[in-house]
Amino acid sequence: MTQPPPPPNQPPQQPQQPQQPGFGPPQGSSQPPAPSGGPDLGKAPQPGYGYPQAPQTPPPAPPSAPQGPGYGYPQQQPPAPAAGYGYPGQQPGPYGQPQQPGPYGQPQQPGPYGQPQQPGPYGQPGYGYPQPGTMPMQPQPGQPGGGGRRGNGQLAIIVSAVVAIALIVGGGVWYATSSGKDDDKGTTAESGGTGGKDAKNGGGTGGTSSGAREKAPADTASKVLFQVPAPKVPKGSTTIATTGSWLTDTVYAKSGIAEIVGYDRAKGTEKWTLDLPGPVCEATSHVTEDNKTAIVHKPAMPTKDDPQSCTQVALIDLEAGEEVWSKTAKTGTMEISFNNVTISGGTVAAGSTSGGAAWEAASGKQLWAPKTSDACYDSGYGGGEKLVAVRKCGSYDQRQLHIxxxxxxxxxxxxxxxxxxxxxxxxxxxxxxxxxxxxxxxSAGDGSGISDFFSIDNKTGKLRARISAPGEEFSARCDIITKIEKCSGLVVGNGRLYIPTEEHEGTAEYSQTNEVVAFDLSTGKQTGQRADAGDGYQVTPLRMDGGNVLAYKRPPYDKGGQIVSIDGASFEQTTLMENPATKAVRDVETRMLPDYAEILYGQGALYMSGVYASDFSSSDKEYLAIAFGTE
Structure with a gap:
């Protein structure tokens, strides 16, 4: 499904030293500088960043991989295909399980969008970004049968193969601060494919641009608004999650190491810092109308002897920068370590292999907890307009999921x-x-977690359509094992599922491209609509904007990325933003691609951030987040 994109092709260059994946502390600095506007991405360090220095048990570290040349450079002769799909850990096989690499560039059958999958010249390893993944559950005992509503304490062993995301940046960047004139209010903070209010537009009639808030500016050329330096990982740790980023009308909030920082959306100056006792484990992308969101975090900084569990569920006020409340839940006498969290209908719900629990957002009052007598358990929840549970019943070899x-x-x-x-x-x-x-x-065979989609009538519980989405044809991913709501690269709206195709050869020599296509949720069939990325670009849907689809275009080697609005009815594209094509800016941007980063767009500004920080060192400047804006 998310077959890694073909590797870049460039003219011959002088050999370079391999770059390590992951964040790593800024060079020559003990603390990262606070973000601010100016012509240099690597300003002198400033004190007070506030990252705890307690050690943590190191998670598995990814293998070092040399950084390949930038995407899209032509070569004199195509390189011979190399083994593997291009990204470490993305070989076909059971989800999350590393497999032996197979040959890349084998002839493919034509996909449903009409493009033949010819073998291309790209066979070298790709950008080299390892995927954060999880290992499948181990077999666990249990009793078959439906049981009650909320689950028992069936315990399973989840081994998280946490890897670092490299945000390695070279050179300085000339940039200016935008005017910050945001006339459009009320954008959502959702970065993935979860439906919401926007999903109701169109009513399955083929789409409409009504309700769209994002408009094309007079000048679509963007400038770098600000950047956030990569946080320093505490001594003794290698990789720590920095999951979570959100937008309000005035704040861009981003998780760091054991903290969440709220930045001015246009200037990047810190408006507030919320210190947490331990790192953020998981976060929902949903934000309530009064700018509240939910996270799961550890109760203390991990150490070698005590890695800490993800037991704390907290409600965060993104405008005030405050933790409204923090709660735990138990199965029997043991506190639950949660894998996911979401918000819907004034309720914060969190799931795990021990069952699910929920709290009233306004008061923190617990609404339910797992029942130890049940043979089923809520492994996780999806939020937004509705609250949906993925409930597991039966023993390991007779498992049945109840949606x-x-x-x-x-x-x-x-x-x-x-x-x-x-x-x-x-x-x-x-x-x-x-x-x-x-x-x-x-059967997906590519670690994406997706082979099929199920369109379900949540008024009757009946299946509307089953959509086959072979991994070799379509590009999107879901962390279906533990995180439940973590699906990216696809969106739902207008009665449609919008999903990108895998990359294939473009019309220009050595170019690669892809498309966004639509499936009708009532019939399961493609609508025939298609939005082409264009030679050298790869398009990925981000979210709905009224009846339109907002999408990010990963750039070729000589251009900056773009944000486009795809009309829900005509599929015509309108460019809303095009980022600088300078090498220094592209070096930052192309290390924050949709599969490996959080991407938010709203009110004419784009925010890209990483989800892991690591202590892998690099001679280049490294960043946690970067923001772009148009005048």
Whole structure:
């Protein structure tokens, strides 16, 4: 599904030293500088960044990989195909399991979008960004049967293969601060494919641009607004999650190491810093109307002897920069370590292999917790307009998933769809309309977690359509094993599922490209609509904007990335932003690609950030986030 893009092709260059993946502290600095405007991405360090220095048990570190040349440079002769799909850890096989690399560039059958998959000249390893992944659950004992609403304490062993994302930046960048004149208000903070209010537009009639808020400026050329230096990882640690980024009308908030910082959207100056006792484990992209969101974090900084569990569920006020409340839940006498968290209908819900729990957002009052007598458990939830539970029932070898639309106040089941036995995991793509992704029989073959989509009527619980999305043809991904709501590279709206195709050869020599296509959720068939990325670009949907699809275009070697709006009816594209084509800016941008970073766009500004920090050293400046804006 997310077959890594073909590696870059460039003219011969002088050999360079390999670059290590991951963040790593800024060179010659003990503390990263605070972000600010100016002509240099690497200003002198300033004190007071505030990252705890306690040690942590190092997670598995990815292998070092030399940084390849930039994408899209032509070569005199195409290189011979090399083994593997291009990215470490992205070989075909069961989700999250490393497999032996296979040959890249084998002839493909034509995809449904009409482009033949000819073998291309790109066979070298790709950008070299390892994917954060998770290992499948181990077999666990259990009793078959439906049981009650909320689950028992069936424990499973989840081995998280946490890897670092390299945000290695070379050179300085000339940039200026935008005017900050944001006339458009009320943008969402959702960065992925989860449906929401936007998903209702169009009513399945083919799409409409009505309700779109993002407009093309007079000048689409962007400038760098600010950058956030990569945080320094505490001594004794190698990789720490920095999951979570959100937008309000005035604040861009981003998780660091054991903190969340709110930045002025245009200037990047710190408006507030919320210190946490431990690192953020998971975060929802959903934001309430009064700018609240939810996270899961550890109760203390991990150490070699005590790695800490993700037991704390917290509600965060993104305008005030305050933790409204922090709660835990138990199964029996043991505190639950949560894998995911979401918000819907004034309720914060979190799931795990021990079951799910929920709290009232306004008060922090616990609404439900796992029942130890049940033979089923809520492994996770999808939020937004509806609250949907992925409920696991039965023993390991007779597993059945129940996709339940539930009352966010009581947890009572409203409707239920039972997936076929043998489907072990599912991810929530959208809750309204309800769309679920799964890798049926581990058939995706590329670690994406997606082989099929299930369009479900959440008013009746009946299956509307099953959509086959072979991994070799389509590019999107879901972390279906534990995170449930972490689906990226696809969006739902207008009664459609919008998903990008895999890269294939373009019309220009040595170029690669792809498209966004649409599936009708009522029939499961393609609509025939297609938005071409253009030679050298790769397009990825970000979110709905009214009836339009907002998408990011990864750039070729000599251009900057773009934000485009795809009309939901005509599929005509309008460019909203084009980033600088200077090498220094592209070096930052191309290390924050959609599969490996969080990308938010709203009110004419683009925010790209990493989800891991590491102590892998580099001679280049490194960044946690970068923001672009148009005048």
């Amino acid at each position: 339940q639309t539930i009352d966010p106040k009581t947890g009572n089941v409203i409707t239920e769809y039972k997936m076929d036995e043998g489907i072990e995991y599912a991810g929530i793509v959208s809750t309204e309309p309800l769309v679920v992704a799964s890798d049926v029989g581990d």
